[in-house]
Amino acid sequence: MRIPRATYRIQFHSEFNFDAAKHIITYLANLGISDIYASPIFKARKGSTHGYDIVDPTQINPELGTPEQFEVLISEIQNHYLGWVQDIVPNHMAYDSENTWLMDILENGTDSEASDYFDIDWEHPYEDFKGRVLTPMLGNFYGQCLENGEIQLNYDGSGLSVNYYSLRLPVKIESYARFITQNLGQLARALGGRRHPDFVKLLGILYLVKNAPAEPKGKERYDEIAFVKGLLWELYTQNPEVKEFIDNNIKLFNGEKGNPDSFNLLSSLLNEQFYRLSFWKVGAEEINYRRFFTVNELISVKVQEVKVFHKTHSLISQLVEEGKITGLRIDHIDGLYDPTQYLTRLRQKVGDVYITVEKILELQEKLPEIWQIQGTSGYEFLNYVNGIFCHRESEKQFNDLYIKFTGIETPYEQLFFEKKQLIVEKNLAGDVDNLAQILKRIASQTWLGIDFTMNGLKRTLAELLALFPVYRTYVNGDGLSEDDRSYIKEVIEETRGRIPLLLNELNFIEKLLLLEWEESLTPEQRDLRLHFVMRLQQLTGPLMAKGIEDTLFYVYNRLLSLNEVGGHPGRFGITTTEFHTFNQKQSIAWPHKMNATATHDTKRGEDARARLNVLSEIPEEWENQVKTWSEINRFQKANVRGRAVPAANDEYFFYQTLVGAYPFDESENATFVGRVKDYLLKSVREAKLHTAWLRPDTAYEEGFLEFVEKVLEPSESNQFMQEFLPFQKRVASYSIFNSLSQTLLKYTTPGVPDTYQGTELWDLSMVDPDNRRPVDYQQRISFLNDIKEKAQADVLKLIDELFSSKEDGRIKLFLTYRVLQARKENLAVFQKxxxxxxxxxxxxxxxxxxxxxxxxxxxxxxxxxxxxxxxxxxxxxxxxxxxxxxxxxxxxxxxxxxxxxxxxxxxxxxxxxxxxxxxxxxxxxxxxxx
Structure with missing residues (x-):
C-alpha cells in the first residue's frame, strides 16, 4: 500500500482542468507533496464548480479535459513519483437532465433497467406520487408555473420532453397516444385522407403505443420506444404536414398565458408521467426519494445493491487497477445504508490501496475499528489543533460579553437540541414522516404497537432524533457494537425524561434499535425491522449536519473560530493534555489518517481561525472594540418593521468575520465587500432566525447588506474603519505566529498532512464558494523558487527578509517547504x-x-x-x-x-x-x- 507522505487538495472544475493541474505538478513535487488529492473528476452537471453533483460516475468529466489530457496529467504525476488520492461520491448523484439513469427511470418507471439505482419509495402512501418520483424543482407552486407558461412541452429527435428552464424531463411512451390523437382528423384532411402512407404510419405508431403489452419488460420495451421515436422523427423531418401537425400540437399543449383552461392538456399529460413536478419547498415536508442532506437536486444512490455498487465503481476500480489512482477518499460515508458492508466490498474491489473516509467524530467518539481503512479525512485533527490556540481562561469574559451584546442567554446544549428539532420539524419533516410510516407498519404487526398512532410515533421519533448524540450508529444485520449500544441507551434515557406520555412508543423503538425482537417474527418482519433501523441511522447524520453545522454554527457566535465542521463551540478550547492524548491514540489506532486544517467544507480559512483565536487572549480589549464599533455604527442600521437591522447577534458575527477575513493585501479590498455580503447573506439564511432559504425575508436581508456597504465604505471620513483597522492589524500580526504554529503541528503530528489548494500562503477565505476562488500558482511558483535559492545561500538572511514582508505569506510557504523536506528526509520518524x-x-x-x-x-x-x-x-x-x-x-x-x-x-x-x-x-x- 502506498501511504501518502503529504497530500495537496485540488478542486477541479472547467476553469481549473487537467491541463491547468499539469502545470503545477513540478511545483507540488518541489514543495514536498507526495500525492495530489483530487475533488471528484467524474462527469458532473454542466458548469459544476465542485464535482459533487455527478451525473455519470462511469465517465471522466469532459469539462475537465479529454481522455488524452487526463493521460498526460497522469504521466506528469508519475514522472514526479507522485500518487493520486481520489475523492469519490458513492452516496448520491445529481437530480438532473444529464443523469441518464435517472431520466430512464422518469421515462420508464419501475420497468427501467435503472429502477433500483436510486433510493426511491415507489410505494409511498401519499397517492399523488405513489408509483411516481417527486420532482421538487419548480421555483413556485406547480399551478403558477403551469399558468405562467414556464413548463413547456417540446419535441425533437429524442422525442417528447417536458422543459422547465434548464430542466428537461422525458415523456413516457404511453403518453404519446394522448399527444398524437389530438387533432388527428385535421392531419388526415391535410394529407388528403386517412389512406395516405404517412398517416397510416402514424396510426401504426398509435396502435403500438395503445395496444402494447400492459407491462413490456427490458429489451422489448426499449426496442418499442426506439422504434416509435425513430419512426415519428422520420415522419416529422420528411413530411411538412406531419411537422406542422406536431408543431401545432406542441403549441396547443403549451397553452396560452392568461387562459388557465388552455393548460388542461399539458396538465393531464403531466399527471400521467412517472414523476410529479412540484414546488421545491414541497421536498422539505413530502418526499419519496432520499436526498443528500436537504438538497433536492442530489438524489441518493442505492449503493447497497451489489449491481449498483459495481456499476458506479467500475471506472474508479479500473483506474486503481491501472495504477493511475493510488488512494481513495470516501465522501459522506455516514449517508450510506450500511457503511461497514460498503467498505468491505470496496476493499475487495480495489485491493490494497490507501482509503480514508469523510467522517465527523464527536470528541470522545471512536471510529469503528472493524473498518478496513486508514482513517478519516481529518476534521477531528482540525478541531483539536485549533482548540489549543483558544485561551480557555477567557471563557467567562466571552460568555458575559456575548450575553450582554446579543441578549442570548440560552445555553449551548439547549440550542443544540432546539436547532436539530427545528430541522426535524421543517427541513427534514418529509424524511421523518417517511421513517414514521415504516415504524407504523412495524407497530401494526404486533399487539404491543397496534394502537400507536402516526402522530405519537412521529413525535417520539422527532424527539429521539433531535437528541441523538453522534452523527450515526452502525447497527446492521451482523448486530451492534458496544459503542452503538451505549449511544442508543444514552439517547433513549434522555428522551424518556422529555416525553413521559409517549413512553410506550419510546420503549418499542428502543427494542427495535437494540435488535431485541420477538423470536416468532417472520423473515419479512425481521427485514422490515432491520430496514427501519438502517433508515433511522441514515437520517441522524443529515440531521446533525443541518441542525448543527448549517444552523447552530451560524446562531451561536460566541467565538467563531470554534464554529467549524466537526467542532464543539460549546467547549471554549481544549487543553494541551487533551491534544497530546488525542495524538497518542491516533498514532496507535490510525497512524495514516489525514490531518487537515482547511477543506472545501470548512466554515472559514485556517488563518482566519488563527486570527480569531487571538481574540480569546485579549477579552477586555475585544469587548471595548465591539462596544465602540457598535456605537459608531448604530446610525447605519436600517429600520425594518420597527426593529434595527442587523440584529445584535448578526452584527457580532459580522465584526468577527471582518477581523478574521480582512485581507493582508490592500489590492483585494475592491472585491472584499462583495465577498462579505455574499457570505453574510448565506450565514443569516443558514441561521434561520430572521430569514431562511425556505422563507427569505428580503427586507431583513437588504437591510443587513446595506449596513455592510455603509460600514465598509472606503472613505477617509469612515469613522468605523479608522477604529477598526489598527485593531485588526494588531490581531493579524499576532495571528501570523498562531498560523505558523498550526502549520508546524499539522505536518509533524501522527497522520498524513493535507494542504488545501492555495493555503500554503495565507488562507483568509470564508465558507464555500468563497474558498474555491482561483489560486495564483504563478505567484506561488515564483515565491518557492526564490525561497529555495535564498535558503541555500543564507537561510537566516532569508528569514529576516520574510519577517519584513510577512503579510505576503511567503513566511508560511517557507515553513511549509522546510518542514515537508524534513518529513521527506525522515519519513520513518513521522510515519511510524x-x-x-x-x-x-x-x-x-x-x-x-x-x-x-x-x-x-x-x-x-x-x-x-x-x-x-x-x-x-x-x-x-x-x-x-x-x-x-x-x-x-x-x-x-x-x-x-x-x-x-x-x-x-x-x-x-x-x-x-x-x-x-x-x-x-x-x-x-x-x-x-x-
Whole structure:
C-alpha cells in the first residue's frame, strides 16, 4: 500500500482542468507533496464548480479535459513519483437532465433497467406520487408555473420532453397516444385522407403505443420506444404536414398565458408521467426519494445493491487497477445504508490501496475499528489543533460579553437540541414522516404497537432524533457494537425524561434499535425491522449536519473560530493534555489518517481561525472594540418593521468575520465587500432566525447588506474603519505566529498532512464558494523558487527578509517547504514514530506545545508557541531568551545531545533539557532533528 507522505487538495472544475493541474505538478513535487488529492473528476452537471453533483460516475468529466489530457496529467504525476488520492461520491448523484439513469427511470418507471439505482419509495402512501418520483424543482407552486407558461412541452429527435428552464424531463411512451390523437382528423384532411402512407404510419405508431403489452419488460420495451421515436422523427423531418401537425400540437399543449383552461392538456399529460413536478419547498415536508442532506437536486444512490455498487465503481476500480489512482477518499460515508458492508466490498474491489473516509467524530467518539481503512479525512485533527490556540481562561469574559451584546442567554446544549428539532420539524419533516410510516407498519404487526398512532410515533421519533448524540450508529444485520449500544441507551434515557406520555412508543423503538425482537417474527418482519433501523441511522447524520453545522454554527457566535465542521463551540478550547492524548491514540489506532486544517467544507480559512483565536487572549480589549464599533455604527442600521437591522447577534458575527477575513493585501479590498455580503447573506439564511432559504425575508436581508456597504465604505471620513483597522492589524500580526504554529503541528503530528489548494500562503477565505476562488500558482511558483535559492545561500538572511514582508505569506510557504523536506528526509520518524508529549517548565510553560517523534535511532522535536499577546509587543517577535526567559523542555532520557533545526538549519546542543529561547532564537517555531 502506498501511504501518502503529504497530500495537496485540488478542486477541479472547467476553469481549473487537467491541463491547468499539469502545470503545477513540478511545483507540488518541489514543495514536498507526495500525492495530489483530487475533488471528484467524474462527469458532473454542466458548469459544476465542485464535482459533487455527478451525473455519470462511469465517465471522466469532459469539462475537465479529454481522455488524452487526463493521460498526460497522469504521466506528469508519475514522472514526479507522485500518487493520486481520489475523492469519490458513492452516496448520491445529481437530480438532473444529464443523469441518464435517472431520466430512464422518469421515462420508464419501475420497468427501467435503472429502477433500483436510486433510493426511491415507489410505494409511498401519499397517492399523488405513489408509483411516481417527486420532482421538487419548480421555483413556485406547480399551478403558477403551469399558468405562467414556464413548463413547456417540446419535441425533437429524442422525442417528447417536458422543459422547465434548464430542466428537461422525458415523456413516457404511453403518453404519446394522448399527444398524437389530438387533432388527428385535421392531419388526415391535410394529407388528403386517412389512406395516405404517412398517416397510416402514424396510426401504426398509435396502435403500438395503445395496444402494447400492459407491462413490456427490458429489451422489448426499449426496442418499442426506439422504434416509435425513430419512426415519428422520420415522419416529422420528411413530411411538412406531419411537422406542422406536431408543431401545432406542441403549441396547443403549451397553452396560452392568461387562459388557465388552455393548460388542461399539458396538465393531464403531466399527471400521467412517472414523476410529479412540484414546488421545491414541497421536498422539505413530502418526499419519496432520499436526498443528500436537504438538497433536492442530489438524489441518493442505492449503493447497497451489489449491481449498483459495481456499476458506479467500475471506472474508479479500473483506474486503481491501472495504477493511475493510488488512494481513495470516501465522501459522506455516514449517508450510506450500511457503511461497514460498503467498505468491505470496496476493499475487495480495489485491493490494497490507501482509503480514508469523510467522517465527523464527536470528541470522545471512536471510529469503528472493524473498518478496513486508514482513517478519516481529518476534521477531528482540525478541531483539536485549533482548540489549543483558544485561551480557555477567557471563557467567562466571552460568555458575559456575548450575553450582554446579543441578549442570548440560552445555553449551548439547549440550542443544540432546539436547532436539530427545528430541522426535524421543517427541513427534514418529509424524511421523518417517511421513517414514521415504516415504524407504523412495524407497530401494526404486533399487539404491543397496534394502537400507536402516526402522530405519537412521529413525535417520539422527532424527539429521539433531535437528541441523538453522534452523527450515526452502525447497527446492521451482523448486530451492534458496544459503542452503538451505549449511544442508543444514552439517547433513549434522555428522551424518556422529555416525553413521559409517549413512553410506550419510546420503549418499542428502543427494542427495535437494540435488535431485541420477538423470536416468532417472520423473515419479512425481521427485514422490515432491520430496514427501519438502517433508515433511522441514515437520517441522524443529515440531521446533525443541518441542525448543527448549517444552523447552530451560524446562531451561536460566541467565538467563531470554534464554529467549524466537526467542532464543539460549546467547549471554549481544549487543553494541551487533551491534544497530546488525542495524538497518542491516533498514532496507535490510525497512524495514516489525514490531518487537515482547511477543506472545501470548512466554515472559514485556517488563518482566519488563527486570527480569531487571538481574540480569546485579549477579552477586555475585544469587548471595548465591539462596544465602540457598535456605537459608531448604530446610525447605519436600517429600520425594518420597527426593529434595527442587523440584529445584535448578526452584527457580532459580522465584526468577527471582518477581523478574521480582512485581507493582508490592500489590492483585494475592491472585491472584499462583495465577498462579505455574499457570505453574510448565506450565514443569516443558514441561521434561520430572521430569514431562511425556505422563507427569505428580503427586507431583513437588504437591510443587513446595506449596513455592510455603509460600514465598509472606503472613505477617509469612515469613522468605523479608522477604529477598526489598527485593531485588526494588531490581531493579524499576532495571528501570523498562531498560523505558523498550526502549520508546524499539522505536518509533524501522527497522520498524513493535507494542504488545501492555495493555503500554503495565507488562507483568509470564508465558507464555500468563497474558498474555491482561483489560486495564483504563478505567484506561488515564483515565491518557492526564490525561497529555495535564498535558503541555500543564507537561510537566516532569508528569514529576516520574510519577517519584513510577512503579510505576503511567503513566511508560511517557507515553513511549509522546510518542514515537508524534513518529513521527506525522515519519513520513518513521522510515519511510524512514537508520539511523546514533552514536559515544559519555566515562566512561560503554558505558552509552548511540544512533543517528540521517535523511531529507531532518530528523533524529532516540534516546538510551537501560542498565546503571544502577553509575551511580546506588536511588531516584536517571540524569539530568544529575552522573551522566553527560563522556559525549557525536559527531553526524553534517550534523546541525543546534538540537534539540527530543520527550519533554520542551525545546530543546537542540549543535555537533558532544552532552552526554548535557544530553540526559538531565529524563527517562531522549531523542528529539531536528532
Amino acid at each position: 514514530g512514537d508520539y511523546l508529549p514533552l514536559d515544559v517548565s519555566g515562566k512561560f510553560k503554558d505558552h509552548i506545545v511540544a512533543f517528540a517523534r521517535s523511531n529507531g535511532n532518530k528523533m524529532s522535536i516540534a516546538i510551537a508557541p501560542r498565546f503571544l499577546t502577553s509575551l511580546v509587543q506588536p511588531g516584536e517577535y517571540p524569539l530568544g531568551k529575552q522573551v522566553w526567559d527560563d522556559t525549557y523542555l525536559q527531553l526524553p532520557s534517550a534523546a541525543p545531545s546534538a540537534w539540527k533545526d530543520a527550519v533554520t538549519a542551525q545546530m543546537i546542543q542540549a543535555d537533558g533539557t532544552l532552552q526554548i529561547g535557544e530553540a526559538l532564537k531565529h524563527f517562531p517555531v522549531a523542528l529539531l532533528i536528532g
